[in-house]
Amino acid sequence: MLTVPDGVEVVANWESARRLDSPPLLILDPVTGFLDQHGIGSGPIAWQRIGDGHSNVTYLIERGDRSVVLRRGPRPPLPKSTHDMVREARIQRILGRHGVPVPEILAVCEDESLLGVPFYVMSRLDGTVITNTIPPHLSPAGQRKATSEAVVDVLVALHSIDVAEGELASLGSPEGYLRRQVERFRGLWEVNTTRSLPAVERVGDWLGRNLPASRTASVVHGDYRMGNLMFAPEAPARVLGVLDWEMATLGDPLADLGYLTATYSEAGSPATPLELTRVTRSPGYLTRRQLAERYRSRTGLDLTALPWYQTLALWKAAIFSEAIYTRWQRGERPHDTSFGPSLETGVPRLLERAGQYAGLTVTTRR
Incomplete structure (x- = not known):
């Protein structure tokens, strides 16, 4: 089971977030509510940051028997026309209909009050990304x-x-x-x-x-x-x-x-x-x-x-x-x-x- 460590990157709620000098990247209570709204898993969230993380930020989210991936932009302020999560999700939905192998987009959040930036949730693919080692x-x-x-x-x-x-x-x-x-x-x-x-x-x-x-x-x-x-x-x-x-x-x-x-x-x-x-x-x-x-x-x-x-x-x-x-x-x-x-x-x-x-x-x- 993944664990949820303390730290400025992830906090439980907005009350904890407001005490920080810089905004966290993941706030568990509003994300839990968003997942509830879209019928994605049940119970508490466990998380793990995945990927290179040099631009946008991606988390593996485990909740009950569901494993999904949440993707969001970096901390604000964001340069104009970059880190557009709503557009990125839309592109993948369109390309998926044209046979391009992309993850399934499960839900998109345009409401910035939840995490401070838009984000989307997609299916987790069971595969291998090749970087420094050969599978x-x-x-x-x-x-x-x-x-x-x-x-x-x-x-x-x-x-x-x-x-x-x-x-x-x-x-x-x-x-x-x-x-x-x-x-x-x-x-x-x-x-x-x-x-x-x-x-x-x-x-x-x-x-x-x-x-x-x-x-x-x-x-x-x-x-x-x-x-x-x-x-x-x-x-x-x-x-x-x-x-x-x-x-x-x-x-x-x-x-x-x-x-x-x-x-x-x-x-x-x-x-x-x-x-x-x-x-x-x-x-x-x-x-x-x-x-x-x-x-x-x-x-x-x-x-x-x-x-x-x-x-x-x-x-x-x-x-x-x-x-x-x-x-x-x-x-x-x-x-x-x-x-x-x-x-x-x-x-x-x-x-x-x-x-x-x-x-x-x-x-x-x-």
């Missing part, structure tokens, strides 16, 4: 290869969904997607940093001058990597669910492929903070080039401009990682003793790697 059932060489192939094949299936009309068309406008990405993230740098890294502007300028022409439009996940996929608990390798749809929209599908390949761990390549599933450095997994070739062979898309999308991916990653680093510096991530401080050098490494994809000489070290 025994996926360890044989053939299953390592099949795991990499499944990552590509699910992305191909996502990008093959027709987004021209119907409910999917309401998720965003693909026209001008790449330019908006560059302009939006350029603006985010100044409000999320306390230091000067001229490489951000230099790479951003290069991206703006070399925008490729988008050949097609699709659903773009925005954070597509192996660590955001849940695999079945038995062989053969099969994706049970695609997780973390916070940044999903309509746009250029090669943005997802660029992000997947640029953040994918490969033997012999320099490590960056975004290589969150390092097991793919081991023998048997596809290389970045093989991932891209499998995607190309199944979609027919021209990948000549892929380095531009890889540059965009790591440049964006540097900017949102800088926001995490700044929050850590300000004491807003008190329990983060490793990832936050590592970004002092990690963000410059991301920028240097982005420069390499762009063919630029980028120096970030003093």
Whole structure:
């Protein structure tokens, strides 16, 4: 049985929450009432925080014979247009109807008086997320290869969904997607940093001058990597669910492929903070080039401009990682003793790697 420890992250009620300097992330009494309202379990709640937790926050909730997952944004104040839990839940409901493997959305709470932010509750998937260890059932060489192939094949299936009309068309406008990405993230740098890294502007300028022409439009996940996929608990390798749809929209599908390949761990390549599933450095997994070739062979898309999308991916990653680093510096991530401080050098490494994809000489070290 999971336990409920004392601490500022989780409290029993709003009376206890008001005594804290910063708001807690989970308040048990209002969540219990919400679960009662939607007929989800009975009795007291037990909880466990799961996932990376660098952006939105996810909890495994056990209540009676039910196990569900609650997902919410970080502590307020939240930047405009980010951490939209209501939109994220809606996207998954729509994609589930189109055959995309996603958890079932059980209930959505738009009432901020319960936790201070909107949240939603989804089904718990019984599977494995691959990060630093290889699950025994996926360890044989053939299953390592099949795991990499499944990552590509699910992305191909996502990008093959027709987004021209119907409910999917309401998720965003693909026209001008790449330019908006560059302009939006350029603006985010100044409000999320306390230091000067001229490489951000230099790479951003290069991206703006070399925008490729988008050949097609699709659903773009925005954070597509192996660590955001849940695999079945038995062989053969099969994706049970695609997780973390916070940044999903309509746009250029090669943005997802660029992000997947640029953040994918490969033997012999320099490590960056975004290589969150390092097991793919081991023998048997596809290389970045093989991932891209499998995607190309199944979609027919021209990948000549892929380095531009890889540059965009790591440049964006540097900017949102800088926001995490700044929050850590300000004491807003008190329990983060490793990832936050590592970004002092990690963000410059991301920028240097982005420069390499762009063919630029980028120096970030003093």
